[in-house]
Amino acid sequence: MRLRLRLAVLLVVAVVPFAIGLAFLQGLLVRRNVALATGEAIAGRLDGFQHDRCEASPSTWPNLDGPRARRPARARARARRARGPAGIFVYDASFGPQRPEAPVLSPRIRRALEAGDDVAWGPVPGTRPRDQLLVVARVADEGPCAFVATARPVDGPGLAFTLAPALAVSAFTVLLAVLAAGPLVRRVRRLTDAVRRARAGEGVTIPVDGEDELTELQRAIAADRTELAAKVDALRRRDEALTSFVSNTTHDVMIPLTVLQNHLITLQSRSEPKSAEAELAGQALGEAHYLGSLLQNLSAAAKLDDVDRPIEHVEVDLADLVGRVAQRHRTLAKQKRIELNHASPERLMVRADLTLVERALSNLVHNAIRYGEPGGHVAVVLEPEGEGFRLEVLDDGPGVAEADLARLGERRFRSQEARSRHPSGTGLGLAIAREVAERHGWSLAFEHNEPSGLRVVLEGR
Amino acid sequence: MTTRILLVEDDDALGAQVEGILRGDGFEVMWLRDGDRASKVDVTDFALIVLDLMLPGTYGLDLLKRWRAAEHEVPVLILSARQDTNDKVRALKLGADDYVTKPFFPDELLARINARLRRPDLRRGEGPLRLGRLEIDVEGREVRVDGAPAPELTKVELDILVTLAKRPGSALSRRALVDACLDPDKAGSERTLDVHVSRVRKKLGPAGGQLQTVWGIGYKLVADAPSEDG
Numbered sequence: 256m257r258l259r260l261r262l263a264v265l266l267v268v269a270v271v272p273f274a275i276g277l278a279f280l281q282g283l284l285v286r287r288n289v290a291l292a293t294g295e296a297i298a299g300r301l302d303g304f305q306h307d308r309c310e311a312s313p314s315t316w317p318n319l320d321g322p323r324a325r326r327p328a329r330a331r332a333r334a335r336r337a338r339g340p341a342g343i344f345v346y347d348a349s350f351g352p353q354r355p356e357a358p359v360l361s362p363r364i365r366r367a368l369e370a371g372d373d374v375a376w377g378p379v380p381g382t383r384p385r386d387q388l389l390v391v392a393r394v395a396d397e398g399p400c401a402f403v404a405t406a407r408p409v410d411g412p413g414l415a416f417t418l419a420p421a422l423a424v425s426a427f428t429v430l431l432a433v434l435a436a437g438p439l440v441r442r443v444r445r446l447t448d449a450v451r452r453a454r455a456g457e458g459v460t461i462p463v464d465g466e467d468e469l470t471e472l473q474r475a476i477a478a479d480r481t482e483l484a485a486k487v488d489a490l491r492r493r494d495e496a497l498t499s500f501v502s503n504t505t506h507d508v509m510i511p512l513t514v515l516q517n518h519l520i521t522l523q524s525r526s527e528p529k530s531a532e533a534e535l536a537g538q539a540l541g542e543a544h545y546l547g548s549l550l551q552n553l554s555a556a557a558k559l560d561d562v563d564r565p566i567e568h569v570e571v572d573l574a575d576l577v578g579r580v581a582q583r584h585r586t587l588a589k590q591k592r593i594e595l596n597h598a599s600p601e602r603l604m605v606r607a608d609l610t611l612v613e614r615a616l617s618n619l620v621h622n623a624i625r626y627g628e629p630g631g632h633v634a635v636v637l638e639p640e641g642e643g644f645r646l647e648v649l650d651d652g653p654g655v656a657e658a659d660l661a662r663l664g665e666r667r668f669r670s671q672e673a674r675s676r677h678p679s680g681t682g683l684g685l686a687i688a689r690e691v692a693e694r695h696g697w698s699l700a701f702e703h704n705e706p707s708g709l710r711v712v713l714e715g716r
Numbered sequence: 717m718t719t720r721i722l723l724v725e726d727d728d729a730l731g732a733q734v735e736g737i738l739r740g741d742g743f744e745v746m747w748l749r750d751g752d753r754a755s756k757v758d759v760t761d762f763a764l765i766v767l768d769l770m771l772p773g774t775y776g777l778d779l780l781k782r783w784r785a786a787e788h789e790v791p792v793l794i795l796s797a798r799q800d801t802n803d804k805v806r807a808l809k810l811g812a813d814d815y816v817t818k819p820f821f822p823d824e825l826l827a828r829i830n831a832r833l834r835r836p837d838l839r840r841g842e843g844p845l846r847l848g849r850l851e852i853d854v855e856g857r858e859v860r861v862d863g864a865p866a867p868e869l870t871k872v873e874l875d876i877l878v879t880l881a882k883r884p885g886s887a888l889s890r891r892a893l894v895d896a897c898l899d900p901d902k903a904g905s906e907r908t909l910d911v912h913v914s915r916v917r918k919k920l921g922p923a924g925g926q927l928q929t930v931w932g933i934g935y936k937l938v939a940d941a942p943s944e945d946g
Contacts, residue, residue, distance in 0.1 A: 502798065506770065509797040513819035514729045517737070520822060547819045569805050579828075586821040598887040598933045609805050613817070634932030636889050649932045 258440050259433045266429045274421030286376065286388055286409055293407050294374030294392040297343075301394045301403060309400035313345045313353040316400070346391070348401040357404070364391055368402065379406050442469055446476070453480055498557050505550045512547045516540060520586070537590040544587050548621055552683050555614045559690045566694050568606040573644055574599040576609075577637045580616045584624055592629040595620075599637035603644055605715065607695055615691035616646075618684035619711050623650040626709075643716025651708040655701070663701040665689070688713075718744040719833065722762040724754045724779070725795065726771050734766065734795075737822040738829075751779055759788050764833060766825075767812075768795045769803050777807060784811040791832045795820075845881050848939040849923040852881040859920075867919045872897055872912055880927070880937040887930040909934075 301309070309316040344357035350365055352358075358380050367375035368391065379387040391404040445462050446469075453459040461477035463470060523536035558564070581597035588595035616635075623633040627650050636647045655663060663685055688711075692699040697715025704710040721743045725731040731747055738745045746762070748754045751771040759765060765783075769776035780792055794807045794815040804815045814828050844853040844860075851860040857874055859866040869877065875897035880888060890906040898908060913935055917924035930936050 506797045509818035510727045510730050514727075514733055516819050517733045517822055544819070567802050567805065569802070582824050582827055583817075583821070586823055594931060596887050596930045596933055596936075598889045598892070598930070600892070601883075608802070610802060632931035634930070636933050638889060638891060651931070 258443070259436050262436055263429050263433050266432055267425070270425040270428055271422070274425050275418065278418045278421055289388055289407055289409055290376035290390045291374055293376075293388075293390040293405065297390070297392040297403050297405065298373070298394060306394060306400060309345055309394075309403075310398055313347070313399040316345060316353075342405070344404045345400050346402040346404065347399045348395075348397045350402065353399060358389060358406075360389075360391060360404070364389070368393060439469065442473075446473055450476060450480075494561075498561070501557050502554055505554045508550055509547065512543060512550075516543050516547075519543060540590055541587060545621075545625075548617065548684070551614060552618065552687050555611060555687050555691075556683065558611065559687065559694065566608045566611065569609060570604050571607045571609050571612060573603045573605055573607075573612075573637055573646070574601060576613055576616060577635055577646070580613065580620055581635055583617065584620050587621075588624050588627075588633065591624060591627060593624055593627045593631050593633055595624065595633045595635075597635040597637075599635075600639060603637060603639060605644060608691075611691045611694070615688040615713075616648075618688045619648040619713075622684055623648055623652065623709065623711075626650070627652040631708075640714060641716070643714065646713040648711045648713075649704045649708060651704065651706075654703060654708045657703075660701050660703070718742065719763045720744045720746065720761060721829070722754070722757065722759060722765045723747045724749075724751065724765065724771065724776070725768040726750060727768075734825070737825060738766075740822075741826050741830075743829075751775060754779055755782060759783055759790050762790055764829060765790055765792045766795060766829070767792055769807065770797070777803070777810060780807060780810050780812055793828060793832065845884065847881065847884050847937060848926050850881075850920070850926055850937075852877065854878055854881055861921055861923045866921070866923075869916065869919060872899075873916045873919070876909070876912055876935075877916055877927075877937070880935060884937055884939065887933045887936040890934040893934055 305316075345353040346357070346360065347353065350360050350368075361377045361380070364375040364377045373393045374390065376388050376390045379389045388407050388409050389404055390407055391402050393401065394403050395401045442462075442464065449459050449461050453461070461473055461480055463473045463477055519536050519540045523533050523540070526532040526536060577597050577599045581595060585595055620633065620635060627633060631651050633648070633650045636649075638645050665686065689699050692713060692715070695715060697713060700712045700714075702710045702712065719742075721738055723731065723734055723738065723745055725734060725747065726749050728749075731749065735745045735747050746757075748757065749772075754767075754771075767776050767779065771779075776794070780794075783790070783792070791813040792807075792811070794804060794812045795818060796804050796807070796815050797818040804812075804817075807815060814832055816825055816828055844851050844856075844858070849862050851863070852858070857878065859869060859874070859877060876893060879893060879896050890909055894906055894909050897912075898905075913927065913929075917927050920927065926938055926940075928936050928938055
């Protein structure tokens with residue numbers, strides 16, 4: 256509507272003053288024609304004889320002159336129609352009227368006549384200027400009968416009448432323009448709508464119709480969209496291929512990794528306790544576990560990165576999960592001579608993504624064990640808190656400097672910085688834990704544990 | 717009589733290892749390498765099934781679906797390796813009882829299997845609970861050490877012991893114990909709890925070592941006495 260409204264206003268503003276100007280100009284021309292014709296008629300009728308008579312008795316001429324029947328019927332009729340001072344008036348060379356009832360000549364008329372014009376005209380004093388015209392014609396250069404004036408009605412239509420067609424034409428033009436703009440406006444709307452829906456991801460084709468500038472625009476947008484869609488499609492396919500590659504590789508690696516871990520455990524159990532071989536096997540076990548954890552984190556990161564895919568919430572027993580994760584890390588903790596304990600209620604159900612939460616929790620526990628020292632402790636405590644839960648992972652390891660505490664778990668696993676600062680890759684594990692917490696609407700906080708170590712608190716519902 | 721376990725795993729190395737782990741723990745194992753053969757086995761012969769999901773032939777989830785459709789209630793433990801898809805969730809929905817994610821340690825696998833096999837008869841045991849030198853009658857609220865009645869415990873002390881005895885071997889947090897055993901009106905704090913626990917230990921005498929402090933958590937009641945005893 257806005258486009259059409261603006262068009263209408265623009266047309267009204269442009270056309271109406273133009274129409275009014277035309278009407279005014281037409282009025283001027285009509286009056287000029289009437290005046291010139293009248294002046295000519297006066298000059299034609301005042302031949303030598305009549306002029307002599309006028310000069311002889313200027314105050315009575317032409318009323319004393321002969322029977323009125325000699326005047327043409329049309330002139331008589333016009334005289335009757337005329338209002339104001341009737342008939343013909345005579346003025347001397349200095350514009351002095353010869354009869355007292357003669358109208359005074361306006362300064363404009365006088366100036367025109369003084370400048371040498373043979374005919375001058377103006378409004379009749381005391382009447383509406385559009386109805387009557389006082390026409391003064393020069394009949395002699397001097398003498399008492401130099402100028403003859405007569406009042407003439409203005410023939411032709413009045414201003415309102417002149418204006419009416421102009422206004423009608425304007426109105427019609429506006430109406431036509433607004434109607435003509437209709438299809439254009441509809442096409443623009445369809446185009447906008449199509450572009451919007453295409454942006455929202457619907458499979459929409461941009462309409463291309465007609466053969467004008469708008470069609471060009473439609474074609475340009477359609478071409479743009481096609482190219483964009485192709486690019487997005489290619490990117491998506493590549494992304495899917497990559498994700499599935501990561502996932503398949505992870506899967507394929509997990510089997511030999513499990514076998515490797517178990518071989519190492521067997522190797523260790525067959526070595527002399529506390530021998531260098533047992534020590535080495537234990538270290539290798541830690542590395543193998545770390546490798547697995549890294550790969551699983553990679554998968555989790557790929558899953559978290561795909562923001563289009565919503566997290567799959569199912570009923571998860573956090574108590575069971577805590578037990579499972581603790582159990583999984585017990586072998587590793589034993590290798591490092593770290594005591595790993597956990598406590599949880601019998602059951603604590605939340606709605607969550609099972610794999611992601613298991614990963615987050617594993618990362619927290621793994622982190623605590625990795626940075627713990629022999630003889631140290633790690634504890635995982637799950638407790639109900641109001642409608643939700645509170646999960647703490649604490650250790651008595653060296654802890655983290657105050658300055659780094661706030662930055663732990665920052666989302667920097669995509670940045671270069673992460674690798675240089677945390678060559679061990681722990682940055683990824685904690686960042687995933689934080690991301691998982693965020694995606695579930697839970698809070699994750701890192702605090703100092705007294706007297707030493709780190710306390711990680713995960714709260715949610 | 718040995719407990720029979722059906723193992724369905726296509727990977728040779730992993731299958732051999734799991735078979736070894738299970739045999740080592742005293743189970744009798746039948747190992748099948750593909751889903752088609754597994755689908756022809758009468759699963760009611762087994763106490764438990766360890767099932768890999770990625771199998772040649774019939775897919776693991778299809779096997780599970782078939783067994784559950786035939787109303788075989790034999791416990792199924794899933795071996796899962798995929799992180800991106802929620803295979804585990806789907807398996808649990810289809811009636812799997814538990815899962816273990818690869819890579820796993822032997823301890824973890826055995827713990828899950830034993831928990832699944834033992835669960836029915838252990839938890840709801842009637843009569844007094846025997847734990848090392850302790851004998852606790854949870855219902856009758858009686859405590860014996862080496863068969864002799866322990867010195868009389870106060871109500872709070874007995875509450876603490878019984879609460880721990882209900883979940884032997886599991887650590888309970890200080891807060892959980894305070895909430896369960898201390899009178900909320902008497903400003904029960906975690907420090908008060910520690911005082912009560914040390915009194916219980918003293919009263920239990922030689923079995924006092926079975927009530928252990930768990931770092932960062934609270935306390936647990938265990939069967940084996942701490943190392944200082946032996």
